[in-house]
Amino acid sequence: MARKAGLFDLRLVIAVLFAIYGVVLLVVGLGFTDEADLAKADGLNINLWSGVGMIALSAVFAAWATLRPVIVPDESVERAEGASGAGR
Amino acid sequence: MPVLAQVDLRLDAGPLDYTLLAVYFAFVLGIGFLARRSVSSSLDFLLSGRSLPAWVTGLAFISANLGAIELLGMAANGAQYGMATVHYYWIGAIPAMVFLGLVMMPFYYGSKVRSVPEFLRRRFGKGAHLVNAISFAAAQVLIAGVNLYALAFLLNLMLGWPIPLSVVIAALIVLTYTALGGLSAAIYNEVLQFFVIVAALLPLTIVGLHKVGGWRGLVDKVTGGPGGAEQLSAWPATELTGLQNPVLSVIGIVFGLGFVLSFGYWTTNFAEVQRALSAKSMSAARRTPIIGAYPKMLIPFVIIIPGIIAALVVPEMVALKAGEDSGGVVYNNALPALIGELLPNGMLGIAITGLLASFMAGVAANVSSFNTVFTYDLWQDYVRKDRPDEYYLRVGRLATIGGTVIAVGTAFLAAGYGNIMDYIQALFSFFNAPLFATFILAMFWKRMSAAAGWAGLVAGTLGAVAVFVLAETGVLDLPGQGASFLGAGVAFAVDIVVSVAVTMFTRPVPEERLVGLVYSLTPKEDRRHSTTGEDAGWYRSPLLLGIGVLVLTAVLNIIFG
Numbered sequence: 263m264a265r266k267a268g269l270f271d272l273r274l275v276i277a278v279l280f281a282i283y284g285v286v287l288l289v290v291g292l293g294f295t296d297e298a299d300l301a302k303a304d305g306l307n308i309n310l311w312s313g314v315g316m317i318a319l320s321a322v323f324a325a326w327a328t329l330r331p332v333i334v335p336d337e338s339v340e341r342a343e344g345a346s347g348a349g350r
Numbered sequence: 351m352p353v354l355a356q357v358d359l360r361l362d363a364g365p366l367d368y369t370l371l372a373v374y375f376a377f378v379l380g381i382g383f384l385a386r387r388s389v390s391s392s393l394d395f396l397l398s399g400r401s402l403p404a405w406v407t408g409l410a411f412i413s414a415n416l417g418a419i420e421l422l423g424m425a426a427n428g429a430q431y432g433m434a435t436v437h438y439y440w441i442g443a444i445p446a447m448v449f450l451g452l453v454m455m456p457f458y459y460g461s462k463v464r465s466v467p468e469f470l471r472r473r474f475g476k477g478a479h480l481v482n483a484i485s486f487a488a489a490q491v492l493i494a495g496v497n498l499y500a501l502a503f504l505l506n507l508m509l510g511w512p513i514p515l516s517v518v519i520a521a522l523i524v525l526t527y528t529a530l531g532g533l534s535a536a537i538y539n540e541v542l543q544f545f546v547i548v549a550a551l552l553p554l555t556i557v558g559l560h561k562v563g564g565w566r567g568l569v570d571k572v573t574g575g576p577g578g579a580e581q582l583s584a585w586p587a588t589e590l591t592g593l594q595n596p597v598l599s600v601i602g603i604v605f606g607l608g609f610v611l612s613f614g615y616w617t618t619n620f621a622e623v624q625r626a627l628s629a630k631s632m633s634a635a636r637r638t639p640i641i642g643a644y645p646k647m648l649i650p651f652v653i654i655i656p657g658i659i660a661a662l663v664v665p666e667m668v669a670l671k672a673g674e675d676s677g678g679v680v681y682n683n684a685l686p687a688l689i690g691e692l693l694p695n696g697m698l699g700i701a702i703t704g705l706l707a708s709f710m711a712g713v714a715a716n717v718s719s720f721n722t723v724f725t726y727d728l729w730q731d732y733v734r735k736d737r738p739d740e741y742y743l744r745v746g747r748l749a750t751i752g753g754t755v756i757a758v759g760t761a762f763l764a765a766g767y768g769n770i771m772d773y774i775q776a777l778f779s780f781f782n783a784p785l786f787a788t789f790i791l792a793m794f795w796k797r798m799s800a801a802a803g804w805a806g807l808v809a810g811t812l813g814a815v816a817v818f819v820l821a822e823t824g825v826l827d828l829p830g831q832g833a834s835f836l837g838a839g840v841a842f843a844v845d846i847v848v849s850v851a852v853t854m855f856t857r858p859v860p861e862e863r864l865v866g867l868v869y870s871l872t873p874k875e876d877r878r879h880s881t882t883g884e885d886a887g888w889y890r891s892p893l894l895l896g897i898g899v900l901v902l903t904a905v906l907n908i909i910f911g
Contacts, residue, residue: 272406272538276545279377283370283549283700290366290696299694304561309696312553319545 273327280320287313359683361508361690367699374546374703378527378710381538385531392742395532396722397464398628402534404890406541407634408641411447411625412649413540416547417712418705419500421653425688426681428657429667432572432581433910435657439650441608444903446616447639447646448896454617455626456879457793459635461866464627466620467727473792473867474803474859481807483727485781486620487720491753494716495760501709502761508686508702517761520706524713525754528721529747533628536711536718540625543707544645550697550704551652557692558659568655571662576672581658585911602835610786610838618785621719632878633885636892643899647906653685660684664691713757721749779834780818783841784810791849796868799856802849810845814838 291310300307389395427435463469467486471479502516527535562568572582586596586603616622616639626638661671664687666679679687689701725746734741788806791798814837820826821833864871879885879892888894 272541275377275381275538276542279374279542280545280549282373286366286370287696287700295694302694303557303692303697306557306560308553308557309694311556312549312697312700315552316549319549 271327271332273323277320277323277327280316280323284313284316284318284320287316289313359507359679359686359690360510361686361698361702362695363509363698363702364695366695367702370696370699371703371706374707375523377542378523378539378707381542382527382530382535385527385535385538388534389530389532389743392725392739392746393464394534395743395746396718396725397624398532398534398537400628401630402537402628402634403884404629404634404637404641406537407625407629407638409544409645410537410540411622411638411642412646413544413547413711414621414625414715416544416649416708417497417715418504418709419497419712421547421705421708422500422504422682422685424650424653425657425660425685426683428654429661429671429684430681432658433654434581434585435654436650436906436910437603437607439646440903440907441603442612443616443646444643444899445608446612447643448900449613450617450623450626451636451638451640451892452896454789454793455636455639456632457867457869457872458623459627459629459632460872464726465723466618466623467723469867470788470792470803471727471731473864474800477800477804478788478807479727479731481804482781482785483723483731487723487728489781490621490716490720490723491756492760494713494720494753494757496764497709497712497716498757498761499764501706501713502765504686504705504709507683508690508705513765514762517758517765520710520713521754521758521761524710524717525751528714528717528754529750532746532750533624533718533722536714537625537628539714540711543711546700546707547704548649548652550701551656553697554689554693554701555652555656555659558656558663558688561692562659562662568658568662572658575662585907605835605839607835610783610842611835614782614784614786614838614842618789619782620723621715624719624722631880631885633880633890633892636879637890637895640892640895640899643896644902647899647903656688657684660688660691664688717750717753717757720753721746724749724753780811780814780837780841781807783814783838784845787842787845788849791846793867794869795853796861796864796870797853797858798849799853799858801856802852805852806845806849809848810841813844814841816840 287309291307291313295307295309299309388399391399393399424435424438427438458466458469461469461472463472465483467479467483470482498517498520499513501520502511502513505511505516506513527539531538559565559568562571569582575581586599622639626635629635629638661667661684664679664684666677667681667684667687669675669677670679670681686705689698689705693701725742729745729749730737730742734745784807787810788803791806792803817826817833817837817840821837826833826836861871866872881891
């Protein structure tokens with residue numbers, strides 16, 4: 263019987279980091295962007311759009327990790343406890 | 351550097367930006383702690399237990415090279431020379447990476463060596479091994495110090511942090527995760543760093559292009575600027591090479607940069623090859639540099655174009671480019687200056703994080719390749735043989751600490767004597783220059799003798815030194831990058847000639863010792879990779895992937911030629 267590698271899938275680490283970054287930037291872009299910030303970035307609300315992009319990136323990695331979980335073959339479970347959980 | 355310290359590149363980073371930076375550091379350290387659970391042997395610590403999937407090692411392969419000196423330097427080249435800078439990627443990296451994956455990796459991975467110097471020991475014995483292992487180990491710790499200093503210098507410039515404080519904090523963070531989790535932690539963080547750098551540079555490029563009026567506006571402004579329209583095309587790059595004759599310039603790029611310099615770096619530098627050696631199968635190892643080649647092909651668009659834009663929109667950079675008083679701003683400031691000019695709080699924090707991430711990953715790559723060569727190639731081979739594996743795991747951890755301490759010392763030395771570091775880097779490029787010649791002969795010419803191994807390396811290095819001295823003293827007049835291209839070419843040629851000549855007068859290595867190391871003596875099935883299970887599928891074929899990236903690169907060269 264094979265089993266999934268739990269916590270330490272690098273794809274999930276990437277997904278979580280960019281979910282945090284994306285949500286923070288999205289909130290800043292929506293609620294805390296004044297004229298000076300807009301003028302600096304030549305009229306683009308770059309925080310908002312970067313936030314959207316990062317949330318999308320996060321979703322892609324989360325989906326990949328969910329759809330194709332790392333399977334640790336039985337014979338190597340003992341040795342690889344928590345290891346090699348980086349995807350395929 | 352008092353002149354530079356007067357430049358005001360201070361970014362007005364707020365609490366939000368520092369919070370985003372702190373989140374990243376928490377992730378970096380978290381990866382170190384998580385990776386620690388998987389370390390139970392020296393091979394786990396120093397080579398990730400040969401267990402990583404190809405997309406991870408592939409991204410780490412280019413991230414290890416995407417250090418800050420590279421990032422700032424290439425943006426600077428973009429600001430100064432324009433599109434010709436893409437040669438460092440399209441000519442100076444892609445072909446060599448594909449060659450490494452398709453031609454050389456079967457011998458590196460197939461022979462189960464644990465390091466590049468170890469390949470030389472198995473092929474040639476002690477002479478060539480010692481030359482390479484010592485020069486590589488010394489280069490890595492010293493270059494780690496240069497990276498640390500560059501990081502601290504930038505932090506001082508952008509955020510006003512004192513240089514000694516930045517050096518120590520950055521070193522402690524890198525030390526913590528590499529000493530805990532070993533190569534796995536370094537590689538995982540390199541992958542994370544890759545995405546953070548892209549997340550920082552892509553919005554910067556978009557805002558920059560918007561600012562100059564899109565691609566059309568960029569073209570118009572560069573054409574009307576001091577660089578002129580030729581800075582928009584990659585060829586013939588006469589400014590970059592310093593060769594006035596366009597034909598010679600193209601030859602210089604293709605052979606100097608494209609062949610000798612880049613093949614020497616990408617195919618024999620253990621800090622790079624190590625990433626592929628940690629892959630979980632022969633197929634994954636061969637795909638590592640080839641998968642890395644795809645983002646490597648595209649990344650100049652978010653590094654060089656911001657550099658070009660910086661020279662158009664940052665007032666001090668515009669003045670510098672026009673040859674006027676720039677108030678101490680130099681081309682190396684292009685990227686931080688553009689970040690300060692265009693990004694509001696929030697994205698500013700991501701951009702600072704991206705720059706710091708790239709610095710720290712560079713240091714981590716130096717340290718994690720140093721500890722492997724020190725442990726396996728110097729300590730195990732020459733100091734303490736035949737100890738139990740736990741002993742070498744402990745040596746690996748201690749080497750990590752020792753290497754970091756030396757790097758910190760080097761960083762402080764660099765802070766005092768900036769020019770010394772330029773010479774140290776030049777010195778180690780001499781050792782790198784002839785390596786490719788020796789490896790390619792070693793892998794494809796079974797007759798090549800042990801004495802030829804070290805004699806070729808030493809002679810080639812001396813050849814590169816000779817060119818360097820002639821250029822420094824003004825005997826050879828080659829501005830731009832011309833001298834380093836020529837030096838590498840001379841090193842390559844001298845290495846081949848001396849290796850062949852010495853082989854003629856010395857006895858060859860017995861053939862039975864060369865199985866797995868030399869093309870004609872390695873059974874075909876040993877060089878083949880599996881095509882079943884997780885290596886199955888046409889899209890996992892190294893050859894197909896390699897041809898794909900070469901074709902795409904050629905297309906890009908035509909579009910931007």
